Amino acid sequence: MIALGVLILILLSVIVAPFYAHDIAHTNPFTSNLNGTTVISGRTVPVLQPNTQGLGLGVTPIGPTWDFRHYFLGADNQGRDVFARLLYGGRNSLFIGTVSAIICCGVAAVLGMLAGYFGGVIDWVLSRIFDIVWAFPVYLLAISLSVVLLTSGLNLGPVHVGPGSLWLPIVIIAAVYVPYVARPVRGLTMSLREREFIQAAIGSGASDWRILTKEVLPNTLPSVIVFFPLMVAFNMLTESALSFLSIGVQPPAASWGTIINDGLGLLYTRPWVALAPGIMIVITAVSLNILGDGVRDAFDPKAKLRGAV
Amino acid sequence: MLGFIIRRLISAILVMFSISVLVFLIFFATPGVDPAARIAGRSASPAIIAQVRHAFGLDRPLPIRWALMMDHLFIKQDLSSYVNIGSRVVPQITQAAPVTLSLVAGAAVIWMVIGVTGGVIAAANRGKFIDPVIMFIGIAAVSVPAYWLGEVVNLITQGGLHHSIFAWVPPSGYVPITQSPGQWALHLIMPWLTLAALYAGIYARVLRAELVNALNEDYVRTARAKGLSERRILIRHALRCSLIPIVSLFGLDFGALIGGAALLTEVVFGLPGVGLLTYTSLQNLDLPVIMGAVMYGAFFVVLANAVVDIAYAFLDPRVRIA
């Protein structure tokens, strides 16, 4: 329950991101602000201050003011408000995580059910594809897909997705995790197919479509739903890793992963740039995992008993 | 047993072939764009693009293109970068591989030791306070991004505390084991602990669940009826059987780590392994290097999984016949 509350709180705060940036912090977190200034205790100070240590080269962004009206978490090395970017980044991270989990679970459920229900050639082909994608290390596959699609965008007949679009990481992340959900769904469907009520439906001459939607789907849906929160967490973590490698969300857009990457160079001077988005990722992922455990217990009372032993 | 090994290796080879085809399709046959321009890099001259087109036979049929790619990657090993003109890809990978292996192998040893100990302790104390603690650590561990944890570790050991309790931690970097085993371990200890921290909790959690199930098995009752001590029952019977699923999980994770968290951890700790190589190539879109790293990485993972499966068969006599 606490987990759900935390998730709703995070969701609300990222939803108000534009409002916060526009009306409270008066900042545009997507354009660099190299010569900007802000007012701290009555004095106007530059957001990027020249280095005083060492050779005096380069600049150090302003640190956290701990004041919600401006630069709560300081600025990054382009003078942008980190807290505003954190909220916007959360939008992207959660959006990509959720939408890719929906696509992934949806595609996986359909393919898994088809493979498990029809068997034969369909099953063989789909299962081999699952096997290969499964055997391919997730990150390496995602890196290959991202790096190729980022240079050219995705052109599939009438569908055209530009290189900087959020939909690229969404599709890529959804694709690489399909086997993780599809394999169990296939197994479940195969065992369902042997059960009396499905056999009876087949015997009574119901169409395959009807059996799949009316009999198989309602029985596989719970396990797909159980997977869903965990997939959101997984996908969000994958997105942040790809963004950290600079092949996920593309600048100037932000995600929690890109902000951690921005903070890499500022780690010892302005640690909060890297710390804050990481903390957000951890809190969100922990909440999703706990929620996932809760959902599993709700759908599978046996699991609860086992856990209690 | 020999038959099992041969069957497992053949299936690994088939998977590697399929992966090579998949990589080939991704890099050379994504619709909509000229693969030559992509491979040649962002600011390539028409001459270089033509050179790429010839080297990979891009005007020839698909199977020949695949064969040429494999030839450049594995047989002639003369795949070279067009961003850093002339630098060969394969030697870079073989040079970087020991770093990645050192990182993953050391971390694996640490997390298995901690995970197994933690799991046994949790199972032996099931129902007491330590139990939910380990459960929660397991959840937290799957929720922390490795590279971020690495940054936090760096911040602690290289930042403010570097001049006091963490003065012994060397600056990030790598020393080959052949040069100085002590320095090798010292430079790797923080990266090892970072990776191990992520996995030890999960392993403790999984092992605890397995052990608790095993302790309810009939054979444990038999062992009790034989008059064996609880310790012997836990270690020699329950743990020995519970290790079997742990080993197969280990195989999957070891692979996932090589092609995942280890890459990111290298970047954070400045370890010149395959991960850092991939990272820098991604920054300047040096596709041949990425292609090489992905292919070698994936092949290594598939082979590692096959080896783990064979080890599994040694552990579990029931698998050998099947």
Place this chain on the structure above:
Amino acid sequence: MSFATRAGVVRAVDGLSMSVGRGETVGIVGESGSGKSVSMYSILGLLRGPNVSIEGRVRFNGQDILGRPDRELRALRGKDIAMIFQDPMTALTPVYTVGWQIAEQIRQHTDLTKRQAHQRAIDLLAEVAIPDPSRRVNQYPHEFSGGMRQRAMIAMALSCEPSLLIADEPTTALDVTTQAQILELLAELQERRGSSIVLITHDMGVISEVADRVVVMYAGRPAEIGTRQEVIREARHPYTWGLLGAVPRLDSKRARLVTIPGNPISPLDVPPGCAFAPRCTYRHDRCSDRPPMRGTDHLDACWLDDAEKEQRRAEIEEAS
């Protein structure tokens, strides 16, 4: 002895008092859930956990063993008191060879070397009539058939020459021919070694073949105790009549088996009076009080008076 469960405290075994003489075979019979296995597990300290509580007295060779520290019980278990379990498929650790597991028990209780223990395991396998024991000793449990595994279990149980062997449904999971062979083996080994056997079963047929004395249990309570002759020929408890009726007999005139109406009750809802009353054809007012065990050597817990019992039993005999 009782378990604390979520649904309240369960008395799994209640008011059982029995003895086993040297060289004697005592059969404990009852439906599943009647507390027959649990009673035997509890005396050996095989039931553990904070939710289990055991009250009463268990004497073995004149010594009180209940509630002894586990260390002392361990020295008894497997050495003086050995057990055989119902399902030989799961009762052996799957990852060790059969010989290793037998040798493990021998080495736990004696000073034999590894090699000697291994040789002894081969001899034991030969004794329980496993063909080619020197090859079989190095095989894994899954390479054995069900009957062979049960023989291996018996070999293991006998490895330290126990004076009491507790066999928990040793034949239930086996097919009929193998059942007979295993029972024969047990009887033969007992004759040779003179050990006592407690045989737990739900099968009156098994009891009638091997037991010297019989304990009939229902819902954790003893229903009838007596010699085999007494319990089988002159049964006094309606539940025993039901059990006897459920055994096919070659000389029977009837075409189908008589079954006991209803299902065994859950130990959670044992009624305050006679536990069997809800399923009993002969229940009357007195059955709302709990019947004591009555009799001298042949005991039973039923309120019917002796004459009526005799009459009812005769009626049933007549009917069959």
